[in-house]
Amino acid sequence: MSKNIKRYLIILTILVIILQSSLFTVDQRQQVLILQFGEPIRVINTPGIKFKLPFIQNSVFFEKRIIDLSLPEQEVIASDQKRLIINAYTKFQITDPLKFYTTVGSSFGLSNKLSGILDSSLRQVIGEVNLNELLTENRGDIMKKIKEAVGNSSKIFGIKIIDVRIMRADLPKENSDAIYARMQTEREKEAREIRAKGAEEADRIRAEANKQRTIILAEAKKNADIVRGNGESQANKIYANSLGKDPEFADFYRSMSAYKVALGNNNTKMIISQDNNFFKYFNNTKN
Amino acid sequence: MLKNIPKPNYLNEFLFNISILSNGDKSPWGNGPWGSQPKNDENNSSGKKNQDNKNNKSNKNNDGKDFVDKIIEKTTNFFKKIFDNKKQNPAPKSGIGLLALVILLVYLSFGFYKVDPDENAVTLYFGKFYKITDPGLNYHIPFPFGQVIKKSVTNVNTEEFGFSSNKKNSDKYGRNFNAESLMLTGDENIVDIQFQIQWQIADIKDFVFNIAEPNQSIRKSAESAMREIIARTPIAQALSDGKMQIEQDTKNLLQEILDSYQAGVRIVLVQLRRVDPPEQVIDAFRDVQTAKADKEKEINESQAFANDIIPRARGTASQMKEEAEAYSKQVVANAQGEASRFLAVYNEYSKAKQVTKRRIYLETMEKIYGDADKIYIDKNSQSGGVMPYFPLNEISKKNNQTNK
Numbered sequence: 001m002s003k004n005i006k007r008y009l010i011i012l013t014i015l016v017i018i019l020q021s022s023l024f025t026v027d028q029r030q031q032v033l034i035l036q037f038g039e040p041i042r043v044i045n046t047p048g049i050k051f052k053l054p055f056i057q058n059s060v061f062f063e064k065r066i067i068d069l070s071l072p073e074q075e076v077i078a079s080d081q082k083r084l085i086i087n088a089y090t091k092f093q094i095t096d097p098l099k100f101y102t103t104v105g106s107s108f109g110l111s112n113k114l115s116g117i118l119d120s121s122l123r124q125v126i127g128e129v130n131l132n133e134l135l136t137e138n139r140g141d142i143m144k145k146i147k148e149a150v151g152n153s154s155k156i157f158g159i160k161i162i163d164v165r166i167m168r169a170d171l172p173k174e175n176s177d178a179i180y181a182r183m184q185t186e187r188e189k190e191a192r193e194i195r196a197k198g199a200e201e202a203d204r205i206r207a208e209a210n211k212q213r214t215i216i217l218a219e220a221k222k223n224a225d226i227v228r229g230n231g232e233s234q235a236n237k238i239y240a241n242s243l244g245k246d247p248e249f250a251d252f253y254r255s256m257s258a259y260k261v262a263l264g265n266n267n268t269k270m271i272i273s274q275d276n277n278f279f280k281y282f283n284n285t286k287n
Numbered sequence: 288m289l290k291n292i293p294k295p296n297y298l299n300e301f302l303f304n305i306s307i308l309s310n311g312d313k314s315p316w317g318n319g320p321w322g323s324q325p326k327n328d329e330n331n332s333s334g335k336k337n338q339d340n341k342n343n344k345s346n347k348n349n350d351g352k353d354f355v356d357k358i359i360e361k362t363t364n365f366f367k368k369i370f371d372n373k374k375q376n377p378a379p380k381s382g383i384g385l386l387a388l389v390i391l392l393v394y395l396s397f398g399f400y401k402v403d404p405d406e407n408a409v410t411l412y413f414g415k416f417y418k419i420t421d422p423g424l425n426y427h428i429p430f431p432f433g434q435v436i437k438k439s440v441t442n443v444n445t446e447e448f449g450f451s452s453n454k455k456n457s458d459k460y461g462r463n464f465n466a467e468s469l470m471l472t473g474d475e476n477i478v479d480i481q482f483q484i485q486w487q488i489a490d491i492k493d494f495v496f497n498i499a500e501p502n503q504s505i506r507k508s509a510e511s512a513m514r515e516i517i518a519r520t521p522i523a524q525a526l527s528d529g530k531m532q533i534e535q536d537t538k539n540l541l542q543e544i545l546d547s548y549q550a551g552v553r554i555v556l557v558q559l560r561r562v563d564p565p566e567q568v569i570d571a572f573r574d575v576q577t578a579k580a581d582k583e584k585e586i587n588e589s590q591a592f593a594n595d596i597i598p599r600a601r602g603t604a605s606q607m608k609e610e611a612e613a614y615s616k617q618v619v620a621n622a623q624g625e626a627s628r629f630l631a632v633y634n635e636y637s638k639a640k641q642v643t644k645r646r647i648y649l650e651t652m653e654k655i656y657g658d659a660d661k662i663y664i665d666k667n668s669q670s671g672g673v674m675p676y677f678p679l680n681e682i683s684k685k686n687n688q689t690n691k
Contacts, residue, residue, distance in 0.1 A: 025431075027414035028496050047415035065499040066548050070507065089507050091548060135473045135518045162548060165511040169518065170471055180567045183476055183522075187571035191578035198582025202589035209593030213600035220604030224611030231615025235622030242626035242633075249636055252644060253629060256651040268659040278652045 021054035033060045033097040043097050062097045066162055071118050082131040085170045090118055091162040099158025121149035134169055397429040405441040407491045436495055440488045443555055446506050449481035470514055476522035479563045484509045485556040493551025512541040530559050
């Protein structure tokens with residue numbers, strides 16, 4: 001009996017070992033290349049429990065999801081000779097594990113090669129455009145071009161480029177300083193202009209107000225003179241109507257009242273000659 | 288025997304019940320929780336094994352596991368053979384069988400899992416996606432067959448750019464906020480932007496299976512999207528009224544990018560926290576604001592001046608007008624008065640011209656001479672040797688003194 005059990009246990013152990021080296025699960029997120037004595041013979045890209053020959057076949061697992069690869073900051077020269085600091089990332093998927101395995105081997109090998117491709121594609125495409133174009137809606141098209149270039153060059157690796165995107169596209173520090181200087185002077189220009197416009201507007205308003213005042217006063221004077229003139233002419237008419245009846249007497253009468261007003265106060269000093277008509281009788285007493 | 292087996296607390300009762308049941312001769316499986324029929328009563332152990340496999344199968348819902356089924360069948364047959372041989376010797380049956388049963392039950396009990404109200408989970412069997420489970424208590428065949436990945440789907444995740452609301456974060460990631468926040472605008476200016484995005488898992492299956500390092504991917508895509516939008520926006524717009532547009536555009540672009548990766552992510556919000564000119568030039572920008580205020584001030588002052596002098600001028604004008612009218616009325620009235628007075632006198636005069644005229648003359652002279660300071664010079668007295676002498680100065684002086 002114990003012999004039997006031992007036998008069963010041995011058989012069981014062997015069975016487990018064999019199963020363990022022949023059965024394996026492939027995750028939804030993975031794909032597998034089966035190697036036989038190091039030579040790739042088949043690709044498994046569906047998930048589930050899978051079988052391989054024990055001991056003589058190896059399995060190599062690859063990522064099936066979209067993988068990110070970022071390119072560190074690079075200095076790139078645009079076609080207008082402006083230098084740019086650019087960093088970018090690419091999203092790719094391993095579509096052909098066999099090709100991938102034979103051309104790059106590991107993910108580490110890929111990141112070196114793909115970085116190189118990304119870098120050169122970036123330089124090539126951006127070298128053909130002006131900096132200004134990166135600062136418009138064309139940026140999307142430029143990124144598409146880079147994506148195509150990278151896609152073409154990396155086909156041999158058995159990967160598919162899903163996307164290439166520029167993250168930062170900045171100017172180098174020296175240029176940044178120049179931009180800051182420019183921004184500063186632009187703002188100064190603007191501030192001055194605003195202030196000057198303020199002064200202009202203020203002066204205009206003052207001048208306008210002064211003009212208004214002058215006009216108002218002049219109009220008022222004109223109207224006042226007209227009114228005065230009317231009054232005077234009316235008065236003259238009245239005088240003419242009344243005094244005109246006997247100008248000689250009017251002259252006499254007016255003169256009399258004028259004398260009264262002009263000479264009729266206490267301070268008047270007079271040296272009176274006896275020839276005066278007033279003294280007609282005063283002198284003739286002798287007669 | 289039971290004591291040797293590690294068991295989670297919440298399973299105690301369950302296990303206890305099962306173990307009582309299993310003490311009887313009859314297999315407990317007949318009415319077991321998984322509802323499958325025992326295949327073979329005469330061979331308990333084999334039946335158990337079979338049952339186990341059956342359970343696996345039924346839970347998998349026959350989801351295209353032909354290969355697995357085959358394996359299961361093979362192992363079943365294999366064990367059947369072994370135990371058939373063993374049938375002659377039923378001694379170890381109760382001991383080994385019970386042990387196997389308990390181990391199995393404990394193993395299976397590990398398959399319960401709880402999905403919290405804010406979570407969804409994906410279940411995988413043999414690495415293959417099986418289903419999405421909603422919140423609640425759920426069951427799966429535990430490792431190594433099944434796997435559960437739980438993610439919070441109602442939780443809103445926040446990513447911050449150019450700043451960190453948690454100070455420790457900046458140290459942890461060693462992020463260079465300046466490099467992150469300074470962006471080139473469409474008119475080749477530089478602007479300092481801090482923003483945050485909020486995202487949610489929209490589709491847990493896509494989120495788990497389609498994209499490696501989803502958090503990092505979202506971050507990078509968000510920064511790229513924001514920079515692309517800023518790169519086509521003039522600085523003036525970014526600093527003033529274009530913020531809403533930038534947020535909206537970035538949100539749309541970012542969603543588009545992530546959808547193209549089928550990332551299973553929904554962008555809830557893109558929010559600009561601060562948009563400023565860079566530190567180096569911020570004074571100049573502020574001065575522009577000051578200049579605007581100065582301009583307003585100047586204009587207001589001049590307006591005040593205008594508001595001051597024009598009404599005054601109008602006041603002066605109406606004063607002049609009234610004065611003129613008063614004068615006019617006055618001269619007319621004077622004229623009328625004088626005229627009617629003259630006419631009255633004239634009426635008298637015309638009755639006896641010579642007499643009236645002489646009378647008027649005399650009355651006038653009487654008044655004048657009567658009041659005046661006068662010296663009468665008699666012609667005749669000249670012969671008497673009077674020399675007329677007029678000290679005008681003294682007269683004036685005297686005059687002044689009397690005035691005083």
